[in-house]
Amino acid sequence: MPYQPGRHFLQLPGPTNVPDRVLAAIAKPTFDHRGPDAISLTKDCVDGMKTVFQTAADVAIYPGSATGAWEAALVNTLNPGDQVLAFDNGQFAVQWANVAKRFGLEAELLPGDWHRGANATVLRERLGKDSGHRIRAVMAVHNETSTCVTSDIPALRRAMDETGHPALLMVDTVSSLATTDYRHDEWGVDVTVAGSQKGLMLPPGLCFNAISEKAIAASRTATLPRNYWRWEDVLEWNRKGFFPYTPSTNLLYGLREALKMLIEEEGLPNVFARHKRHGEATRRAVQAWGLEIWASDPTEYSQTATGVTMPEGCNEAEVRAVILRHFNMSLGAGLGKVAGKIFRIGHLGSFNDLMLAGTLCGVEMGLDLAGVPHRKGGVAAAMASLLG
Amino acid sequence: MPYQPGRHFLQLPGPTNVPDRVLAAIAKPTFDHRGPDAISLTKDCVDGMKTVFQTAADVAIYPGSATGAWEAALVNTLNPGDQVLAFDNGQFAVQWANVAKRFGLEAELLPGDWHRGANATVLRERLGKDSGHRIRAVMAVHNETSTCVTSDIPALRRAMDETGHPALLMVDTVSSLATTDYRHDEWGVDVTVAGSQKGLMLPPGLCFNAISEKAIAASRTATLPRNYWRWEDVLEWNRKGFFPYTPSTNLLYGLREALKMLIEEEGLPNVFARHKRHGEATRRAVQAWGLEIWASDPTEYSQTATGVTMPEGCNEAEVRAVILRHFNMSLGAGLGKVAGKIFRIGHLGSFNDLMLAGTLCGVEMGLDLAGVPHRKGGVAAAMASLLG
Structure with missing residues (x-):
């Protein structure tokens, strides 16, 4: 140009737009990711992300794009051939279902309207017919970025609860997190997916999962193969203040600064x-x-x-x-x-x-x-x- | 501290240590990854990485840590149950084999000495016994970061050629690339794995595969499930000047600057x-x-x-x-x-x-x-x- x-x-x-303060934080010299300074940085980032997700549950931070956090939600909790539901109401909702198909999951798109959010009534009907509980996960996008339509996540949760369906509820908050009220715990979400480059005011390059106890339990028996996205490794290392492999150090500096602005200042x-x-x-x-x-x-x-x-x-x-x-x-x-x-x-x-x-x-x-x-x-x- | x-x-x-110029490049405002400026940035980064890998073959750039590029090499080319060889001569060599096991590959560690490089004689013997060509890949680390020992990659290639073995040769150059002469094409490597935070003078957060035609051919039939690391998507989008999902925009700015310093200036x-x-x-x-x-x-x-x-x-x-x-x-x-x-x-x-x-x-x-x-x-x- x-x-x-x-x-x-x-x-x-x-x-x-990334704030100058965040860009300046990212431009600080790279540090020893296994040294003593790493511990407080890891803790600040993980704790801050828990506040943003409104959760007391576990949060995994990955070097990667949010497409990877979609994948992480699936490969940590599911088994080849498992049935999952998504909503045909936007590009990202459909794309997430396509990722599921690539991992051998049987992804069913519930009929939807691209001018509207995920339809809780359709979900309730579909789950009601699944008396054998073959459906293992419901995947919804909180704010569908392609259509600029927000879905009522608590309504989806109610539809699941009313039918007594045990499927995991997975929610993409890539473009809603830190812009729109979102409550991982209160809304009973099992896996929340997010990325750095939207409401979090960072460049792209970090992605996130917030993970309920039920999802952790599912990960203990899930057989889809995984290594990079494996929650167990990330959470175990995080507890010690580190990451299982070299994290995106400079973006973590930026994340800490952005979290300070979002949580403490504004x-x-x-x-x-x-x-x-x-x-x-x-x-x-x-x-x-x-x-x-x-x-x-x-x-x-x-x-x-x-x-x-x-x-x-x-x-x-x-x-x-x-x-x-x-x-x-x-x-x-x-x-x-x-x-x-x-x-x-x-x-x-x-x-x-x-x-x-x-x-x-x-x-x-x-x-x-x-x-x-x-x-x-x-x-x-x-x-x-x-x-x- | x-x-x-x-x-x-x-x-x-x-x-x-990341040069101030590279840190300054990373701190430039984030841009539209689907806009016209993205095209030249993608081209500059991909072309520069080809020069560094000394290859005319395809190069995939990922937002992620090098552990992800290990995974990418495996999931793009192999099938569940495939046999692969690695060398028991260092922490990263063994860890890469452990990643392979997590994907259901049968990873065999060739006996080695942690004071020495990968042993070409042992490899030749092992391949010679594999008359049915069950072994699908040989995984070696060019510079074993844990022991500070460099392996003779051309000698491994010769061992494979002398036994007429068709396995893919995969090489980790995470700590050797842009420090030590490395020739993806001339040495007949099929997949080279690299990361941003070593010789490339960048913070962690980008990782790479250089990919031979033989590896591309293997990816056409490989059945390990994959999405984030899928070469086909990355290469198809790269040809148009973009990435299949949001790339790590600011680290790409840094990569372009670092490549300019390494290739054009020094x-x-x-x-x-x-x-x-x-x-x-x-x-x-x-x-x-x-x-x-x-x-x-x-x-x-x-x-x-x-x-x-x-x-x-x-x-x-x-x-x-x-x-x-x-x-x-x-x-x-x-x-x-x-x-x-x-x-x-x-x-x-x-x-x-x-x-x-x-x-x-x-x-x-x-x-x-x-x-x-x-x-x-x-x-x-x-x-x-x-x-x-």
């Missing part, structure tokens, strides 16, 4: 409120432009990112290209089934009112330059929303 | 010569102290790190602790079978004469403080060696 002055607006639904309730407020202002802008929000149910609007439906005859890729060229801003593409149909505005991570204002001004001017039929006034509506 | 002035001496056999032949020279000076110091070098055959001395044998009655852990406390320097511990018996001096990565001089002065003073019987004059001998 040719030189462009000023800061890039990284308004994907992740990777997100405070998680304020983090959630900020994302909610920015989500609301963004949707006001989209509505004022006369464009449609992809998510169809207001109770499922994402606080992380907003999917904007393209009018008939307009392609989102062209709009994004114009905005990148003119305003040095990256927006999220339509993925999979919705490629070409929606673009996504990320409003998560290290973000504030004026970054949002700049983002929405870029979208409003970009719609104009790209010739997308719309009304003016989106930015004004967002500012009114911010002023409350 | 209490405050200590000046720079820490990170003289492990890895992680190594030049790989000079990198190898520098490591050789520092290895030689270090061994002169050890000999002058009247201590033993753990490696027993001078043709197998490591250019990466030197293992120093403790005199009877002295424990290496105490020596290292004294040196860390007094001089703010980390040395490598004895691992596995050699715990307590040797410490290791890393002289690899971003390193120069005066860093080596400081390192050896720290060891010489540390031996004194820890009461290890030795003669003075190691540093003087090293300086004489450096002056040539």
